[in-house]
Amino acid sequence: MKSEQPDAGPPVLEPETAPDAGAPAASAAAVAVAGGELGRASLWDDAWHDLRRRWIFWGSVAVLAVVTVMAAVPRLFTATGVNEGCDPNDSKLGPSGDHWFGTDLAGCDYYAHVVHGARPTLLIGVAVTAFALLIAMVFGMLAGYYGGILDTLIARLTDIFFGLPFVLGATVILVAFPSHGVWAMTLVLVLLGWTTMIRIMRGQVISVRDADYVQAARLLGASDGRIMTRHVLPNAIAPVIVIATLNIGHVIVGEATLDFLGVGLQYPQVSWGLQLNQAKDSFIDHPHLLIFPAVFLSATVLSFLLLGDAVRDALDPKLR
Amino acid sequence: MWRYVLRRLLQAVPVFIGTTLLIYAMVFALPGDPIQALAGDKPVPDNVLQTLRDRYNLNDPLLLQYAKYMWGLVQGDLGENYTGQSVSEMLSGRWTVTAQLAVTAWVFEMVVGMLLGTWAGLRRGKFADTLVLGGTTLVIAVPVFVLGYVAQILFGLHWQIFPTAGTDDGWPMSYLLPGIVLGSLGLSYVARLTRTSLSENLRADYVRTANAKGLSRTRVVGRHALRNSLIPVVTYLGVDFGNLMAGAIVTEGIFNLPGIGQQVFLSIQLKEGPVVVGAVTVLVLIFLLVNLVVDLLYGVLDPRIRYE
């Protein structure tokens, strides 16, 4: 066996360690503060520099841009509204010149429906993540920064909610409110989905809290609020942003699964998950009913995942 | 070690209570008539509604309701459906199917996931690594039910390697395809986690020490690096049991396996709310129990945790 060539990443190089011997000792606090902020700026600069050269990054951004426009202004893609111009006689037609993606069970144009399906899917994914991120940033910061009883309380609460798996918990709760729309669903999913990010945020804050530049800011008399927003948050947020990006993808898959099970969005609403649900009895003979929404859904989720991975790799110099 | 076990057990108590209370509060304590709500737009005769209200003690204060409900749950009473049939009886014959499916999926994701992850972790940045990363990302991006359909069409109908649905061929044949579909998501995470963890550990100081001791590459990787890398993976395998339980609903539905999941799948479509609540609560409890066991196992694997 060929050995001695462990192809791990770059080494933890001695030359890269800070050369502290001979460094001017002038105003340690000022240097430390500047160091913290310089470090941050160059972290994101470096990441951007790195991202710019990756085709995966640009590919994901392009797919997400198209899907976002589709969700915001569906009229740009189709003149047909939801459940408009449906003809039951044309049920389950395959793709053709008239109907690019064929027609669904009720004879509606499938392309138009797939276009309109982007909005609720994307909205739920982004809204759930945004609220969860907000909760994570506020409470994760407070818990990590102050510690003590508040931290214990938040940690125990997180444990409890973490004990309820996402789809399983949503199934049981959503069954109890049968007539829910996009926002009720968002609420339930936030309730079940806030725990991952808060744990990471808290851990990050704890690791940054005692850093030298934070101590220095404290010595210079900065208030807790200022330290948290100006010094801790910017240095703690990077991994949380990465997880948030990935989380949008996970929420979209979760939402689609709930739609599929029949506890998510309900007819006459339109979403990719719901289309997949309706395809379940006829996809063997009419695979287009499965393929089109599945491809759109998966491409969107994949883009979020690849985007998150790319940002993570760019932010983590160890992995370069 | 025993202090660790005791502490973990004590910590699990509030989680068990909190989680069940949460479900109970969300289902039964929200404004409106929960019994009617659980039926959706399905008409339910008044006398049945009344019986169920009594059955779920909805006239008592919330905490008492909850206590009575939990007491029932502990004794194996999961409630009744709209025709008065006991939920636990409806589920009684279904446990083995779900257990067989879950174990098949779990073993699959554990073994194949760790192997793929190790392969990629040892070849970081090479073709194998890219392949595993790309493949697992794709699997994570595709919902499990779409994977299920595609697997059913390709392996069941087209190539006819596995039975399409049902349990006629018994274990393992009938459970392999659904098990692989169910385990595919977890497999992806296990592989990615193993990969990252292993390639980080390969750079750890103690691996350098192991090399300096003149150990063979196999021993350095297999005994020193891998042992440490698998600690987070084991934790993940516990958390993932929740995904497996949810996935079982989907997979048993698609592959028509008569397990707990399929009962939930059918009951949602028949708008049998109480059955869904009862069965899913049990799945959540199983998840918590498995997690507790995994946590204890974690203490065995990582001595630093044990002696805290």
Next chain:
Amino acid sequence: MTAELKDDPVPAPRPGAPLLEVDDLHVRFRVRDQDVHAVNGLSYTLAEGETLAILGESGSGKSVAAQAVMGILDMPPARIERGSVRLRGEELLGLPERRRRAYRGDRISMIFQDALSALNPVFTVGDQIREMYRVHRGLGRRASRDKAVELMERVRIPSAAKRLGDYPHQFSGGMRQRIMIAMALALDPDVLIADEPTTALDVTVQAQIMRLLAEIQDELRMGMVLITHDLGVVAGVADRIVVMYAGSVAEQSPARDLYARPAHPYTKGLLASVPRLDRRGDALVPIKGAPPNPAALPPGCPFQPRCPRAEAVCSAESPPLVTVAPGHDAACHFAEEVYGAGTE
């Protein structure tokens, strides 16, 4: 696994060859499309029973060089460009990995700076020490256990037999470093490389560990390469000192002579920047500037941008090693003058 139970035989020593010779060693790293010159032509020899200290700042390439000698560099990204490492006359570089492995831990062993991270957290210390006997000597359970206890007693770990089953995190810093030392000494090596063995420890513990190392070295007559950035650690124990700067030798000399009369402005700067009991009242003078980026070394002498004596020739030509006294060399165009001036 059976293959590793029996090492390939280590060839008989060649009479007359020095214990360890490192000659013109060059190590590069390929990091983010940049070539980092970590070690540029390091040479030294180590005799039996001798302690050679390699002194340098972080980034001077001293640890990389040690890992190259040991054969545990990650390759890639590291690459040994040229040079030679000979143990009792036998060339180690370019040996097949299986042969090389037989030397590692057995003939040459190494201890590291931070014993907590250098020991595997999930195995007991007993396991980790016994692994040496089991892998290299093929000893069984009982025999390896007895050996391990004996070894732990030798490095003075109290109630060794009982502590065999403890994990690294259950020991104090000093005790952990003793475990590292025990592991390195398990097979009576000819050469011990100690890479900053006391840096992570309290001052009082540092002294105990250094004393232990010195005693054991005397007892076993092994050669020791002590890598450190700390002039204080070197003072009492080193027979000879190699001062490294930017990956190459700045100066090498018997220890006493180096302290008394440095011949390189860098060494002089180092001595002036640490407090000394015999020079109370003198102001401490730091060396200006920072060590050069090893990916972009300055032309000529690498120390030239920081050197108070630098002249035009220094940035034009890299200085050769000049012998100023028997066994005392310095890589400086003005070595004679600096040496002549003493430490004033």
